[in-house]
Amino acid sequence: MAKMTLEELRKLRNQKKDELDKRDTEGKDVHIIIGMGTCGIAAGAKDSLDAFLDEIEKNKIDNVTVKQTGCMGLCYVEPTVEVKVPEMPDTIYxxxxxxxARNIVREHVLGKKLVSEHVFDRPSKDIVKE
Amino acid sequence: MHASVCDFIIDCVQNSIEANAEEILLFLYESTDDFSIKIIDNGAGMTDEEVQNAVDPFYTDGSKHKERKVGLGIPFMIQSVEQVSGKWAINSKKGRGTELSFNFPLNNIDTPPIGDISGMLLQVLMFDGDFELKFDRVLVRDSSELKYTISRLELKEVLGDLNSADSLILAKQYLRSQEEDLIEGDS
Known part of the structure; x- marks a missing residue:
């Protein structure tokens, strides 16, 4: 890839903005919060972040906020990710x-179905299929 | 213990952010046999006693993790650096800011891999807050010097919110292209 200048980056940004403006995205905010403390990083949270961004781009999903947080106290199941999607229970995977990460984007964010085998907190037992 | 040099850098930059720095300068200076890191911030700064506490793994002020009895960011860095005969230094003035520097000799077999520099940068740019982070990356080979610079506020001005997935995807492409250009220039 050739070295991108800030002006080229601005152009890409504006292109993307024009595309976004044509779509109806109101009230569809998705939040993905990745545990990127030492435990998360050690378990591969950076790869998960890359996979989330890649899958979001592939599926052209708008209004997604991606944030990082520190250790959530679930070090034994890192990388952990909290996912908030309208009409879905807030879920910690x-x-x-x-x-x-790719499955979460396809099934939870797009398909509105929990990725049950990775749910570690939030929705009560009767929502999660065994 | 961290797997790559970049992981130590993330911890140390996060310290600057948590010290409420408005401006953080991050220098990476790489030659054939040395990788040097310098982080200068204008955050809260520390007294000599607080610096002593910061290098003690069994000290924490408890403000970040209430139940935790250790603070391992800087001690981990020091341990890894000293294991491979690198050097480290902390110069801090209370109320003025902190300057932290450390280096890893690249010819020591126990030096951890440098890691993914553009991924590390993306992560530190993603931290919450309005702080400026100026990043200087220099690669020295023989007599030539390859480099690029990144400014967080400049990127924010172009991309807007650095936590929207759209911005992050573009930022990632941008950062990667800078690093790839540097490596290509080296080959």
């Missing part, structure tokens, strides 16, 4: 490697 554990053992989110790159492939699981």
């Amino acid at each position: 554990g053992n989110v490697d790159a492939e699981t």
Whole structure:
């Protein structure tokens, strides 16, 4: 890839903004919060972040906020990720490697279905399918 | 213990952010046999006693993790650096800011891999807050010097919110292209 200048970056940004303005995205905010403390990083949270961004781009999903947080006290199931999607229960997923990150985008964010085997907190037991 | 040099850098930059720095300067200076890191911030700064506490793994002021009895960011860095005969220094003035520098000799077999520099940078740019982070990356080979600079506020001005996935995807491409250009220039 050739070295990108700030002006080229600005152009890309504006292109993307024009595309976004044509879509109806109101009230569809998705929040993905990745545990990127030492425990998260050690377990591969950076790969999960890359996979989330890549899958969001591939599926052209708008209004997604991606943030990082520190250790959530679930070090044994890092990388952990909290996912907030309208009309879905706020969910904390554990053992989110790159492939699981992609599944979360496809199934939870787009398909509105929990990725049950990775749910570690939040929705009550009767929501999660065994 | 961290797997890569970049992981130590993230911890140390996060310290600057948590010390409420408005401006952080991050220098990475790489030659064939040395990788040097310098982080200068205008955050809260520390007294000599507080610096002593910061290098003690069994000290924490408890403000970040209430139940935790250790503070391992800087001690981990020191341990790894000293294991490979690198050097480290902390110069801090209370109320003025802190300057932290450390280096890893690249010809020591126990030096951790440098890691993913553009990924590290993306992560530190993503931290919450309005702080400026100026990043200087220099790669020295023989007599030539390859470099690029990044400014967080400049990126924010172009991309807007650095936590929107759209911005992060573009930022990632941008950072990667800077690093790839540097490496290509080296080959």
